Amino acid sequence: MEKRQQLYRGKAKTVYATDDPALVIMHFRDDTSAFDGTKVAQLPQKGETNNKINAFIMGKLGEAGIATHFVRVLNERDTLVRALKMIPVECVVRNICAGSMAKRYGIAEGTPLAEPIFEFFYKSDALHDPLVNDDHIRILGWASADEIGQMKALTHKVNAVLQPLFSRAGIDLVDYKLEFGHALDDPQGALLLGDEFTPDGCRLWDHATQEKLDKDRFRRDLGDVIGRYREVARRIGAPL
Numbered sequence: 001m002e003k004r005q006q007l008y009r010g011k012a013k014t015v016y017a018t019d020d021p022a023l024v025i026m027h028f029r030d031d032t033s034a035f036d037g038t039k040v041a042q043l044p045q046k047g048e049t050n051n052k053i054n055a056f057i058m059g060k061l062g063e064a065g066i067a068t069h070f071v072r073v074l075n076e077r078d079t080l081v082r083a084l085k086m087i088p089v090e091c092v093v094r095n096i097c098a099g100s101m102a103k104r105y106g107i108a109e110g111t112p113l114a115e116p117i118f119e120f121f122y123k124s125d126a127l128h129d130p131l132v133n134d135d136h137i138r139i140l141g142w143a144s145a146d147e148i149g150q151m152k153a154l155t156h157k158v159n160a161v162l163q164p165l166f167s168r169a170g171i172d173l174v175d176y177k178l179e180f181g182h183a184l185d186d187p188q189g190a191l192l193l194g195d196e197f198t199p200d201g202c203r204l205w206d207h208a209t210q211e212k213l214d215k216d217r218f219r220r221d222l223g224d225v226i227g228r229y230r231e232v233a234r235r236i237g238a239p240l
């Protein structure tokens with residue numbers, strides 16, 4: 001598989017074309033950003049750690065019958081994935097109240113939720129990823145009603161696989177963000193899970209101590225960010 005021109009450079013990953021137009025390479029960099037890119041740092045070993053955690057999680061989701069873009073890991077920092085036309089919304093599921101939901105509704109972080117809560121955000125750093133509802137997405141043309149239904153169903157299905165997986169490792173899956181898209185070579189097909197699942201895009205708390213094991217360590221200057229990501233990998237059995 002030949003790595004060709006850079007297609008997109010995001011805040012943490014770079015996407016490259018390959019010699020197959022239906023496949024792209026996701027390159028995991030050490031760059032870390034928070035607060036819409038206003039706080040940035042290089043965290044040594046982040047790229048390779050997230051590449052490996054992502055591969056392990058995508059594998060588990062695939063085994064559970066959830067269609068993803070993941071094809072195979074190419075090297076320490078590169079993963080081959082199916083090229084997707086991304087839907088510009090972020091799908092968040094919350095099992096425990098934290099982050100922007102705690103702030104928005106004035107609810108203490110750590111408040112358990114009787115059922116998982118689903119939220120959509122419009123993907124736009126310039127607008128600070130605003131919360132949007134089904135009508136915004138459908139009427140503004142970002143996705144159809146059918147795609148909205150698929151995104152919700154798939155995001156909840158991911159919860160049903162990952163909550164017990166983390167729980168068995170003594171970790172609470174507090175919340176997480178997913179992105180979906182259509183394969184370029186199958187634009188009418190079912191949505192595929194894209195992007196990544198790593199501690200950069202979820203909240204993970206040690207069940208016993210409530211210690212944070214995710215990107216909040218970076219956002220809140222708690223230190224040893226990648227040490228804790230690697231601890232997560234070891235605890236869930238993801239080879240590093």
Ligand code: ADP
Binds near residue numbers: 009013
């Ligand atoms: P951001 O764009 O938020 O700064 P990243 O640095 O993680 O985020 O960049 C990765 C980008 O690649 C994201 O915009 C994501 O939507 C996009 N992406 C993820 N998976 C695919 C895929 N399979 N095909 C094309 N683009 C993808």
Ligand code: UDP
Binds near residue numbers: 100177201
């Ligand atoms: N999240 C993400 N990318 C974003 C926004 C949120 O990966 O652009 C993740 C975040 O890490 C958390 C979940 O989605 O696990 C919910 O985030 P929240 O809305 O609480 O926002 P935050 O407090 O992270 O700004």
